[in-house]
Amino acid sequence: MDSVKVKFLQLDQTDTLAKFRPEFFIPKNNLGDNTIYYCGNSLGLLSARAEKGVIQELEDWKKYGVEGHLQAENPWVHYHEFLNESMAEIVGALPSEVVMMNGLTSNLHFMMVSFYRPTKIRNKILIEYSAFPSDRYAVESQIRFHGFDPKDCLIILEPELGEDYISKENIAKVFEIHGESIALALIGSVNYYTGQAYPIHFITKIAHRYGAQVGFDLAHGAGNLLLHLHDDGPDFAVWCGYKYLNGGPGCIAGCFVHERHHDRPDLPRFSGWWAHDKKSRFKMSSKFELMKGAEGWQLSNPPILAMASMKQSLSIFHEAGMQNLRKKSIHMNSLLTSLLVEWDHPSISVITPQNIDENGCQLSIRLRQPDKSIFVALTNQGVIADWREPDVIRIAPVPLYNNFEELITFFNKFKQIVENYG
Numbered sequence: 242m243d244s245v246k247v248k249f250l251q252l253d254q255t256d257t258l259a260k261f262r263p264e265f266f267i268p269k270n271n272l273g274d275n276t277i278y279y280c281g282n283s284l285g286l287l288s289a290r291a292e293k294g295v296i297q298e299l300e301d302w303k304k305y306g307v308e309g310h311l312q313a314e315n316p317w318v319h320y321h322e323f324l325n326e327s328m329a330e331i332v333g334a335l336p337s338e339v340v341m342m343n344g345l346t347s348n349l350h351f352m353m354v355s356f357y358r359p360t361k362i363r364n365k366i367l368i369e370y371s372a373f374p375s376d377r378y379a380v381e382s383q384i385r386f387h388g389f390d391p392k393d394c395l396i397i398l399e400p401e402l403g404e405d406y407i408s409k410e411n412i413a414k415v416f417e418i419h420g421e422s423i424a425l426a427l428i429g430s431v432n433y434y435t436g437q438a439y440p441i442h443f444i445t446k447i448a449h450r451y452g453a454q455v456g457f458d459l460a461h462g463a464g465n466l467l468l469h470l471h472d473d474g475p476d477f478a479v480w481c482g483y484k485y486l487n488g489g490p491g492c493i494a495g496c497f498v499h500e501r502h503h504d505r506p507d508l509p510r511f512s513g514w515w516a517h518d519k520k521s522r523f524k525m526s527s528k529f530e531l532m533k534g535a536e537g538w539q540l541s542n543p544p545i546l547a548m549a550s551m552k553q554s555l556s557i558f559h560e561a562g563m564q565n566l567r568k569k570s571i572h573m574n575s576l577l578t579s580l581l582v583e584w585d586h587p588s589i590s591v592i593t594p595q596n597i598d599e600n601g602c603q604l605s606i607r608l609r610q611p612d613k614s615i616f617v618a619l620t621n622q623g624v625i626a627d628w629r630e631p632d633v634i635r636i637a638p639v640p641l642y643n644n645f646e647e648l649i650t651f652f653n654k655f656k657q658i659v660e661n662y663g
């Protein structure tokens with residue numbers, strides 16, 4: 242065995258997080274061997290714990306029917322509260338600032354109902370270049386909903402021409418030009434395409450200085466980056482539960498509302514009975530009494546089966562610790578980046594920034610000559626990654642269930658495929 246491979250195997254032996262990998266179901270290839278699953282940024286894997294958690298709720302439903310709302314082992318009426326603390330820990334928030342509900346795009350809309358309140362002079366929304374399409378559709382529809390035109394009201398935070406990297410200067414510049422007319426800045430961090438983690442603290446400060454509200458889409462950030470939402474102070478944030486958080490396909494999403502907005506009955510919002518003060522919710526009064534905190538943005542009683550897998554998955558994060566996860570992720574990421582940089586093949590470039598404050602698990606590798614067959618060959622060799630049009634392969638080694646050995650195996654396969662294609 243070559244010495245590089247030995248080094249990677251040794252790293253697995255001393256990895257204190259290695260004990261979590263056996264808890265996860267790693268998809269197999271046709272021969273029954275583990276694939277290299279580098280798609281945790283798109284759909285995280287199922288853990289045995291999450292599977293058991295869902296079965297538990299099915300059993301309680303079987304046993305109790307409607308009484309399960311109070312009698313189940315985890316009484317369903319309070320279910321979302323069981324998730325608040327561990328979720329808050331992951332995103333660096335107070336438990337009262339976090340609630341799990343709906344889907345990501347739905348939460349984004351509900352947040353914009355409260356935090357995008359355009360006026361004649363301040364009506365623009367700032368989003369980043371190559372924002373995730375759903376965010377863009379949501380934002381454009383909100384602009385139209387208020388009777389404005391996205392042509393006038395949507396501003397894109399752009400990198401320099403021909404680049405992918407968005408610098409603090411780019412951010413400062415867009416606010417200098419448009420700051421007085423920006424009502425809301427909505428930025429995704431990590432960017433799904435380039436893998437760049439944008440500076441949440443910096444963007445929040447500058448947006449607030451110009452009098453804009455600011456929200457973050459952390460679909461690719463939650464369970465990946467070390468986040469400090471309370472201290473960094475954005476007005477809101479949203480994220481999904483099925484990417485790094487391993488909640489399962491279409492799982493319940495997350496929402497953060499900063500404490501400063503917790504007692505704001507003046508903020509417009511779309512309400513439902515789950516936003517009603519829980520002490521008197523079941524009096525079923527026609528008079529609405531708003532609950533304080535992020536929970537006051539809920540509408541419906543939540544989907545317990547989705548909450549159940551999420552609850553178990555969050556317990557794994559709690560045991561592993563975000564600090565440790567991020568540390569391993571940085572280590573894996575820098576090893577893989579060094580291999581790619583040292584190899585220095587003319588057909589590829591890594592567009593994800595290499596500075597550890599500006600990346601997460603994901604590495605976006607651009608093929609200089611867009612050729613999807615390289616990606617297809619990788620898939621055929623048991624690497625599950627993903628392809629983003631027009632020219633990017635995204636690789637996301639995830640610290641909870643990926644190991645160091647896979648890095649070198651992946652690299653050797655990738656190298657061989659690219660070199661064979663010339």
Ligand SMILES: *Cc1c(COP(=O)(O)O)cnc(C)c1O
Nearest residue numbers: 344345346373375429433460481
């Ligand atoms: C994954 C992702 C979404 C998906 O939205 P859903 O409402 O969960 O379907 C939206 N925005 C970003 C930035 C994403 O990465």
